[in-house]
Amino acid sequence: MSLQSLPKTSSFTKRLTPDPRVPTVAVAKDPNTSPEVFHIARRLTDGAFTYCKPTPRKEYHFITASPAALDTLGLDQSEASSKEFQQIVSGEKVITDPFPYAQAYAGYQFGQFAGQLGDGRVVNLFEVQSAKDGERYELQLKGAGTTPFSRFADGKALFSSSLREFVISESLNAIGIPSTRALAISVLPRTYAMRARHEKCAVVCRMAPSWVRIGTFDLYKWRGDRKGLIELSDYVIDEVFKNKLLTDQQVWKEVEKQVTSKNIVLTRYDKMYLEIVARNAKTTALWHVYGFLNGVLNTDNTSVLGLSLDFGPFAFMEYFSPDYTSNHEDSSKRYSFANTPSAIWYNLVKLGEDVAELIGADQELLDAPDFNAGIKEEWMEQMMKRANVIIDIGASVYEKLFMDDYLNIMCKRIGISPRSSDHSEVLAPMFEMLQATKIDYNGFFKTLQSVPLTGEVDYDSVAELFVPDDFQEDLVNDYTKENILKELKSFLAVFKNRVDQEGLSDGERLARASSVNPLFVPKNWMLNEVIEYTVENDLHPDYIDKMIKMATNPYDSTKWGDELPEVQKRWCSDVRFGLKMEMRSCAS
């Protein structure tokens, strides 16, 4: 099975209205249509996308593909060596049937409405149906040149940021955190962009079942385009959610209870809104469990599928620090670790406002023959009231799902079965200890799952297991080995008590915890190492390939291969303390 044999017209372009400047594929292909129309910045007066092509570059250099992403599409691993594959995923070969396009969207950035944004450096290629599981993926190239949505920018993506996105997309997905995926990365050896300095550019071929964001809804609301809003919502319900509510049944039982008490019968638009809320609540809980920060949680980076999306200044926390923001430009700490759940809820409220005219209507009103013509004055009050009730139900769904998933998965990470009292009795002291000791966040769980706690425990020696022999004291910060061991021992006593209450053996704890504790997560310092090595070694992919193997098999080190053992050891050393946490700029 080759990638070349898979292209299908995207359901997005089939169902949604195109830019009136390029209304059909025939116009896009017409030799009399100036190629400039694919790149000239403009505001779309109507429609959700515009046909457009990647910008041709002087040279393309395919680096590597993700074996896991190839597998997801049901492609053979050998496909990555085929010339056609390499040319398609880099943008060198452009298939025009179906014709590529760029999506329009808007967005609230740092709480301010930013107007029309859109795929300013992304060109969508086509849709493919996985030969493995039948799931549809829309393939797109990030860094593919200017589009009508580039505004004042250059349509380029740096190699360094592209590599970060390539690795983290695949890492999150493998850990079990919903994410957009990355199929391949290619360098553009003779294309440079100016950011903090002159840097080489690259293209990442990304894939996702849908790239619709809350920002897509923001665009229609801003335009006051009611017809478009209905068209987009119907598309999301029919094609993205395929008329199924995919989040667990538990949610819908909870929602049922609430709507019955409020005398509301849910419409398809209410369910769409609540499904988007539920999915984002679950993903946010996972980010919190694994210490992941996106860094720029604007509405244009919030997927309707709850996928982690757009990887700029992201980070896995080195150590637990709720105040930490990975975004250098986030001076108000709006997108700090602690503020992540409220940032996503803010975006979901914006979505509720965007679709207020739909969730404000009950079924009778939706069915009224004059509903599509516009909202009548006499409907207003009732509709506003209903929309607010649905958003309120969304708030309780969001809170419940976030809290439930957070407790369940966090307890699993430490090998116990969840009880609501664990929040205050086990997790609170654990996080206090993690914050005070600055122990490596992911590494702590890996060590904890294996320490002996059955029967009589020698706390001194167990605590030592968390501290490396070459531990360096930092007296300036009152950061001594003695302090750390004291904090660890006091938590371990609390934890041992809880483990004994449940009568858990070491083996039972390990079996439960090891299924959710990744043995490897790519931290910023490791990604920096891969970028540096690759640039200094003529784009040799061995560091990237090693990291991708580790990142896509986070629970199974037998699949990491024998290559670069020293590098692997360094990236897995899990008993580091107080590593400086990087803050990165959004410019990428």
Ligand SMILES: Nc1ncnc2c1ncn2[C@@H]1O[C@H](COP(=O)(O)OP(=O)(O)OP(=O)(O)O)[C@@H](O)[C@H]1O
């Ligand atoms: N170098 C660039 N050239 C053109 N447009 C850009 C560039 N960088 C960012 N943009 C646009 O600015 C807006 C916000 O950028 P942001 O970094 O959130 O998105 P992105 O990383 O380009 O894309 P995505 O969200 O799809 O990952 C988007 O409309 C994006 O397309």
